[in-house]
Amino acid sequence: MPLYEFVCQACGSPFEKLLSFSQADQPQTCPRCGDVHSRRKLSTFAVGGGTPSPTAARPASSPFT
């Protein structure tokens, strides 16, 4: 699952959560103040807009083979 960054709208505290794509569109509870009005920042997955390269997702060499 991708790691998403959020910023609490109430206290301004940034926090990160591992979420599925469907969960990422929903407001997340701030771990500091408990407010649900958080705002998602652009993650590294969202920057660039393209689909991830299939070669980048697979390591060139695996220690298990």
Ligand SMILES: [Zn+2]
């Ligand atoms: Zn907060």
